Amino acid sequence: MGRGNGKLGQSAGSMRGVAADELRRHNLGAVLDHLHLAGPVTRSQLTVVTGLNRSTVADLIGELAALGLVTEGPATVANGPGRPSPVVDVRPHGAVVLAVEISVDSLAVATVGIGGHVFNQVRVARHRGHFRPDQTIADIGQLSAPLLDALPEGSHVLGAAAAIVGIARRSDGFVHFGPNLGWRDVPLGDMLATGLGLPAPVAVANDADLGALGEFRRGGRPDVEHLVYISGEVGIGCGVIAGGSPLLGSAGYAGEAGHNLVNPNGTECGCGATGCWETEAGEKALLARAGLAGEAVGLEALDLLEDRTIAGDRQALEAMEETGHWLGIGIRTLINLFNPEVVVLGGMYHRFFDHLIDSAIRSTSGAVDVSRSMAEISRSNIGLGAPLIGAAELVLAGVIDDPAAVLHSG
Amino acid sequence: MGRGNGKLGQSAGSMRGVAADELRRHNLGAVLDHLHLAGPVTRSQLTVVTGLNRSTVADLIGELAALGLVTEGPATVANGPGRPSPVVDVRPHGAVVLAVEISVDSLAVATVGIGGHVFNQVRVARHRGHFRPDQTIADIGQLSAPLLDALPEGSHVLGAAAAIVGIARRSDGFVHFGPNLGWRDVPLGDMLATGLGLPAPVAVANDADLGALGEFRRGGRPDVEHLVYISGEVGIGCGVIAGGSPLLGSAGYAGEAGHNLVNPNGTECGCGATGCWETEAGEKALLARAGLAGEAVGLEALDLLEDRTIAGDRQALEAMEETGHWLGIGIRTLINLFNPEVVVLGGMYHRFFDHLIDSAIRSTSGAVDVSRSMAEISRSNIGLGAPLIGAAELVLAGVIDDPAAVLHSG
DNA sequence: CCCAATATGTTCGATTGTGCAACAAAAGCT
DNA sequence: AGCTTTTGTTGCACAATCGAACATATTGGG
Numbered sequence: 001m002g003r004g005n006g007k008l009g010q011s012a013g014s015m016r017g018v019a020a021d022e023l024r025r026h027n028l029g030a031v032l033d034h035l036h037l038a039g040p041v042t043r044s045q046l047t048v049v050t051g052l053n054r055s056t057v058a059d060l061i062g063e064l065a066a067l068g069l070v071t072e073g074p075a076t077v078a079n080g081p082g083r084p085s086p087v088v089d090v091r092p093h094g095a096v097v098l099a100v101e102i103s104v105d106s107l108a109v110a111t112v113g114i115g116g117h118v119f120n121q122v123r124v125a126r127h128r129g130h131f132r133p134d135q136t137i138a139d140i141g142q143l144s145a146p147l148l149d150a151l152p153e154g155s156h157v158l159g160a161a162a163a164i165v166g167i168a169r170r171s172d173g174f175v176h177f178g179p180n181l182g183w184r185d186v187p188l189g190d191m192l193a194t195g196l197g198l199p200a201p202v203a204v205a206n207d208a209d210l211g212a213l214g215e216f217r218r219g220g221r222p223d224v225e226h227l228v229y230i231s232g233e234v235g236i237g238c239g240v241i242a243g244g245s246p247l248l249g250s251a252g253y254a255g256e257a258g259h260n261l262v263n264p265n266g267t268e269c270g271c272g273a274t275g276c277w278e279t280e281a282g283e284k285a286l287l288a289r290a291g292l293a294g295e296a297v298g299l300e301a302l303d304l305l306e307d308r309t310i311a312g313d314r315q316a317l318e319a320m321e322e323t324g325h326w327l328g329i330g331i332r333t334l335i336n337l338f339n340p341e342v343v344v345l346g347g348m349y350h351r352f353f354d355h356l357i358d359s360a361i362r363s364t365s366g367a368v369d370v371s372r373s374m375a376e377i378s379r380s381n382i383g384l385g386a387p388l389i390g391a392a393e394l395v396l397a398g399v400i401d402d403p404a405a406v407l408h409s410g
Numbered sequence: 411m412g413r414g415n416g417k418l419g420q421s422a423g424s425m426r427g428v429a430a431d432e433l434r435r436h437n438l439g440a441v442l443d444h445l446h447l448a449g450p451v452t453r454s455q456l457t458v459v460t461g462l463n464r465s466t467v468a469d470l471i472g473e474l475a476a477l478g479l480v481t482e483g484p485a486t487v488a489n490g491p492g493r494p495s496p497v498v499d500v501r502p503h504g505a506v507v508l509a510v511e512i513s514v515d516s517l518a519v520a521t522v523g524i525g526g527h528v529f530n531q532v533r534v535a536r537h538r539g540h541f542r543p544d545q546t547i548a549d550i551g552q553l554s555a556p557l558l559d560a561l562p563e564g565s566h567v568l569g570a571a572a573a574i575v576g577i578a579r580r581s582d583g584f585v586h587f588g589p590n591l592g593w594r595d596v597p598l599g600d601m602l603a604t605g606l607g608l609p610a611p612v613a614v615a616n617d618a619d620l621g622a623l624g625e626f627r628r629g630g631r632p633d634v635e636h637l638v639y640i641s642g643e644v645g646i647g648c649g650v651i652a653g654g655s656p657l658l659g660s661a662g663y664a665g666e667a668g669h670n671l672v673n674p675n676g677t678e679c680g681c682g683a684t685g686c687w688e689t690e691a692g693e694k695a696l697l698a699r700a701g702l703a704g705e706a707v708g709l710e711a712l713d714l715l716e717d718r719t720i721a722g723d724r725q726a727l728e729a730m731e732e733t734g735h736w737l738g739i740g741i742r743t744l745i746n747l748f749n750p751e752v753v754v755l756g757g758m759y760h761r762f763f764d765h766l767i768d769s770a771i772r773s774t775s776g777a778v779d780v781s782r783s784m785a786e787i788s789r790s791n792i793g794l795g796a797p798l799i800g801a802a803e804l805v806l807a808g809v810i811d812d813p814a815a816v817l818h819s820g
Numbered sequence: 821c822c823c824a825a826t827a828t829g830t831t832c833g834a835t836t837g838t839g840c841a842a843c844a845a846a847a848g849c850t
Numbered sequence: 851a852g853c854t855t856t857t858g859t860t861g862c863a864c865a866a867t868c869g870a871a872c873a874t875a876t877t878g879g880g
Contacts, residue, residue, distance in 0.1 A: 016459075020430075027428060243657075250635065261674075
């Protein structure tokens, strides 16, 4: 009996019953999700993908169109006999998110519509240092105002989300600790909401967690369901997608891998331990090995290092090799624990990928590791903006989850 | 609009559409799941828990009763005015599983019905050594035959599941590697299916993964959704529940924590590295520290150690303390990565819990660990049989997921 | 001892959502 | 031009839940 397709089960816990309207909600989401990720498709393709009946799909598209989330155009080129199927596409300004990234060396803002359309994007470098939160909010406000003004007439702005280099509580956007920003106990969610004058609450999450989400959703890996994203900033951040959904842990602090032990005989870390992953494979270690410890800081130092690496400077290349080694040692633990299909390198490791990767891959091997051979270590497909894209996805996921509710209330 | 209760969304991937029969399936599962976990409840309580209408719940219970999975008895004691609500309970022999545990020092078999009712259970000690797979299958057959015979008339045996100390592939029960059994590349699922003469395929999974499942589902922690289970056998096994469902990874090998690095200056491990978690906190290290390395092996050695510990032997107590320290070091990594509500200690750590725990807790502290203060380290509530219970849950989850399909086909 | 109040089971029609089949429309192919 | 193929459209059937009206069983008060 049954058609046994789309799962809708929770595995455990106190399951709740489900009525017909939830079913509708789920199917609206299924259609919108596919359009969001796969781009323009014909109606007939949508029936195949969702497994739903022609008439049902027509009805769902009608409702999404009424909500201003999709448009139906005429069939483009014909492919074979039969009545041509109209092409359905998302309507980007039907649901727009202001995405924010608060990083160590830069501040970035983007307006992103459903379907992943980036209307505009700004990134400004900041000299590394400790910026006060309220000043950062003001900067973000100045950056975002022109972007919001430039949106097409009738755009529906849903809200904002911020990726931050630090440990943030998902529920209310409270930043516990941002060591490389000099922040502690900052109610960033509330501050951004009032500072930007947006009605909806502002979502705040760790930059690596959002990098993982961005890379998972928009990284062009259609069949990957288990992914580890590693962001090399000053420290090392780590975000995990497990079974197609973000691994958050009980309070959203999962994936804190920066202080995993990797080097028995390493450097003392600020956390009190010795030989933490970020102490051995982080930016400071890399620069020190390259002999750039005192010469420059922040982006200038990294630029200088890149120049020397490209020029074939031996010390720079050896620094890459050794840093890659410790990077790989840390990755090996993550592969054993999460058994992902792919480990994505972002941030600093994205920049120096080619110089680190061979050494890193060598160091992931271990005699009893079954998972290793199956995990690919890959460069981020969406580059430095992954956390920004992930922040947009975080809010857009809310529309996809319940298109009708989100847009009726707005 | 809507009632906004039970989630039925997937977060991403190619979502499929869902028709009305899936909805029915989900609601049957919701009712059965609650009965399975919470035991006898009145019909009116079920309407509250599921959020479904009285008439719907009546209908669902009727179908489950027709499938032989639940029974409706008269109301027990009255509690207040109003018409008394009949008590609904699972019918254990309506869905029975043969659960098997292949451990280093013992072999265990149990017949478990839905609701978690254990009809019978046998555990036999095995002198540690390398048993051939076919001999093990034969032993399991001999152990299980009387248990299956002893089941009540009309029992519906669904299938079997085995927990094994080793790395197994979920899809077909192929055991890649069981170092402490001396097994490599054993098609255990197929061998058990033919050896036990059961029609359905036999599920096989890692003992720590199933320990986690058992402890999660039947450990009496109703609100816990994120759990790490650590099984101290000869090596260290680790199973993870994240967001209410087992963390499996892309091929089911997630949670391999035994070879995480913990001790810079430790002992050389069979895997080639030095200072792995199981080298420092495993059984061999504990016995060596207690001065029992050569005196005895396996269970006898552990019994002797327990005697000495209870007697207050100083070397034994110091061995416990130091082993607890390294145990805690390893746990700290897991807490940082998984941010669980609880870390459950099973196997050898369950046995020596009181002597290890203080030292272990001290060693989990780290300066930047936000998650640590929230994670409780707890003794297994269901004891040594956790993997056995988890094996039963693994198969019973199938009935709960789709009660009608499983029972019609059987 | 009877009767109101209360909570819950039962029944049946209303509502929602999807599937199916028949028909219409639009393209390619001969 | 007419046939074939594919797909949109329409109307009805089917499945599942909800809600209201009614029936039933218990408590507690007069």
